[in-house]
Amino acid sequence: MLILAFDTATDIATSALVSDGEVLGERASRASTVLEDVDALLRQASAQTREIEALAVGTGPGSFTGVRIGLSTARALAFALGIPVAGVSTLDALAAGAPGALPVVDARRGEVFVLRGEPRVLEPGKLEVASGTICVGSGAVRYRTLLEAAGAVIPPDGDERHVPRARFHAQLARDFGPAEAVEPLYLRVPDADRNRG
Amino acid sequence: MILGLETSCDETAAAVITEDGQILANVISSQADLHARYGGVVPEVASRRHLELVTPVLQEALRDAGAELDDVELVAVTAGPGLIGALLVGVAAAKAIAWARRLPLAAVDHLQGHIASLYLQPEPVPPPFLCLLASGGHTMLLDVQDRATKAQVLGTTLDDAAGEAFDKGARLLGLGYPGGAEIDRLAREGDPAAYDLPVARVPGLDFSFSGLKTALLYAVKELSADELERRRADLAASYQSAIVRALVEKARQAADELGTSRIAVVGGVAANSELRAALPPSTALAPLPLCTDNAAMIASAARFSDPIQYPRYLGLDAYASTA
Numbered sequence: 001m002l003i004l005a006f007d008t009a010t011d012i013a014t015s016a017l018v019s020d021g022e023v024l025g026e027r028a029s030r031a032s033t034v035l036e037d038v039d040a041l042l043r044q045a046s047a048q049t050r051e052i053e054a055l056a057v058g059t060g061p062g063s064f065t066g067v068r069i070g071l072s073t074a075r076a077l078a079f080a081l082g083i084p085v086a087g088v089s090t091l092d093a094l095a096a097g098a099p100g101a102l103p104v105v106d107a108r109r110g111e112v113f114v115l116r117g118e119p120r121v122l123e124p125g126k127l128e129v130a131s132g133t134i135c136v137g138s139g140a141v142r143y144r145t146l147l148e149a150a151g152a153v154i155p156p157d158g159d160e161r162h163v164p165r166a167r168f169h170a171q172l173a174r175d176f177g178p179a180e181a182v183e184p185l186y187l188r189v190p191d192a193d194r195n196r197g
Numbered sequence: 198m199i200l201g202l203e204t205s206c207d208e209t210a211a212a213v214i215t216e217d218g219q220i221l222a223n224v225i226s227s228q229a230d231l232h233a234r235y236g237g238v239v240p241e242v243a244s245r246r247h248l249e250l251v252t253p254v255l256q257e258a259l260r261d262a263g264a265e266l267d268d269v270e271l272v273a274v275t276a277g278p279g280l281i282g283a284l285l286v287g288v289a290a291a292k293a294i295a296w297a298r299r300l301p302l303a304a305v306d307h308l309q310g311h312i313a314s315l316y317l318q319p320e321p322v323p324p325p326f327l328c329l330l331a332s333g334g335h336t337m338l339l340d341v342q343d344r345a346t347k348a349q350v351l352g353t354t355l356d357d358a359a360g361e362a363f364d365k366g367a368r369l370l371g372l373g374y375p376g377g378a379e380i381d382r383l384a385r386e387g388d389p390a391a392y393d394l395p396v397a398r399v400p401g402l403d404f405s406f407s408g409l410k411t412a413l414l415y416a417v418k419e420l421s422a423d424e425l426e427r428r429r430a431d432l433a434a435s436y437q438s439a440i441v442r443a444l445v446e447k448a449r450q451a452a453d454e455l456g457t458s459r460i461a462v463v464g465g466v467a468a469n470s471e472l473r474a475a476l477p478p479s480t481a482l483a484p485l486p487l488c489t490d491n492a493a494m495i496a497s498a499a500r501f502s503d504p505i506q507y508p509r510y511l512g513l514d515a516y517a518s519t520a
C-alpha cells in the first residue's frame with residue numbers, strides 16, 4: 001500500500017512516502033510548504049497523485065495552527081483523492097523514532113506536551129523523570145537545563161530524534177477511515193474558555 | 198466552474214459559480230451562535246470551528262451545485278486579510294484540492310472579494326464606481342476603476358469598523374451578538390432623534406466611531422435599569438442613525454471628489470435597512486445574501502485575477518493584514 005504521511009504540528013514539518021513499509025522518501029520543511037515536499041516526494045518516486053492509497057497525518061499535540069494546517073490538508077486531500085486517513089499522535093511518532101525515550105514537545109507559554117500513558121500538558125518543572133531517562137523533542141531541547149538538572153539525558157540539539165519523522169507516522173498508522181473521524185489533539189482549551197473558568 | 202473557499206473570520210463558506218458569474222451554490226456556515234457568548238469573535242475558537250466545517254461545507258456546496266470535483270476548473274481562496282489562524286485552514290484545504298487535481302489556484306484578497314460581490318449574476322454592477330465597504334472588520338471608501346485592478350483606498354476608519362461599532366453598541370444596550378441585526382431590529386421601534394449622539398468629525402474621507410460608542414456609554418450610564426428598558430429602542434435608533442449618517446455623508450463626499458454619481462455598498466453593514474434606505478436610489482447595493490462574508494464573492498473575484506498555476510502555489514501562505 002502506498003501511504004503518504006505528514007505532520008505539521010511542530011516547527012519542522014515532516015513528510016514521507018512509504019510503499020508497503022519501504023520508505024521511498026522523507027523530507028522536512030515548514031507547515032506552509034509541506035505540499036511542496038509532498039509534490040517533490042511523488043516526483044522523486046515517479047508516482048502519480050492518484051496512486052496514493054491512504055494518508056497518515058500527525059494530529060499533534062503541537063502548535064494549534066500547525067495541527068490545523070495538517071488536518072485541513074489531510075481532510076481536503078482525502079476528499080479530493082477519495083482515500084482514507086489515519087491519525088497518528090505527534091508524540092507517538094517521536095517515541096517510535098527514539099525507542100525507550102520520553103517525547104517532550106514544546107507547548108509554548110512555559111509548558112510542554114508529554115506522553116505519560118496518554119498525552120498531557122504540564123510545566124517542564126513538574127515533569128518527573130527517572131534518572132537517566134532520555135528525553136527527545138522540541139520541549140526537551142528548549143528546557144534542556146531544567147530537565148538535565150532533574151536527571152534527564154538529552155541528545156545534542158541537532159540529533160534527528162528530536163524531530164518527528166513521517167516514516168514513523170506511516171509505520172504506526174492503523175484504522176484508516178473517514179477523514180472527519182481524525183480529530184486534532186489540542187490538549188488545551190482556548191484562552192477565552194479558560195478565562196471563563 | 199470555480200470553487201471558492203472563505204475562512205477569514207467567523208463564517209466558514211464554500212461556493213460554486215460558473216465562469217460567467219452565475220452562482221450555483223453558496224453555502225455559509227455562520228459561527229455567530231458560537232461566538233455570541235463571548236460577545237465577539239475569538240480567533241482560536243473560530244479557527245477550531247473552521248477546521249470542523251471546512252470539508253463538510255465544501256462538499257455541501259458541490260452537492261448544492263449538482264457538481265463533482267471533476268467539474269471544477271479553478272479553486273479560489275481568501276488568502277487575507279483576516280484572522281491568520283482562520284485563513285490558514287481555508288488556504289491549506291484549497292491548496293490540497295488544487296494540488297490533488299492539478300488545478301490552478303486564485304489567492305483572493307478579502308476586500309477585493311467584497312467588491313466582487315457586485316459582479317455576480319443576475320444583476321452585475323460594472324465599474325467604475327465609488328464603493329463603500331462596511332463590515333465588522335472594515336470601513337473603507339474605495340475607488341473602483343475596473344474589475345481586475347486592486348481598488349484604491351480613499352478613506353478608512355481610524356478606530357472601530359462600522360460593524361464593530363454596532364457590536365459594541367449592542368453590548369452596551371444589553372443586546373445580543375452580532376449587534377448589527379439586533380440594533381437594526383430594535384431601532385425600528387425607536388426615535389432616531391431622541392438622543393444627539395455625535396460622530397467625531399474627521400478630516401478627509403476617514404471615519405471614526407470610537408467617540409460615538411463613548412457617547413452611548415455615557416447616555417446609558419445616566420439611566421436607571423428601568424429607564425434603560427424604556428429608552429432602549431430610542432438609544433438604538435439614535436445610535437444607528439449616527440452611524441448611518443456618517444457612512445452616507447462620507448460616501449457622498451467621496452463620490453463628489455471622484456466626480457462620480459455611482460455609489461456601491463458592500464459588506465455586512467450593507468444589510469442594514471436604514472443604511473439601504475438612506476442612500477440615493479441609484480446606489481448599487483450588494484444582494485443581501487452576499488453582504489456578509491461568503492465564498493461566492495471570493496470565486497467572483499477570482500474571475501478577474503491571475504490564477505497561480507501548479508506548482509507555484511504549493512508554498513502559498515496566508516496574510517493577516519495588507520500593510
Ligand SMILES: [Zn+2]
Pocket residue numbers: 307311332334489490
Ligand atoms: Zn468581510
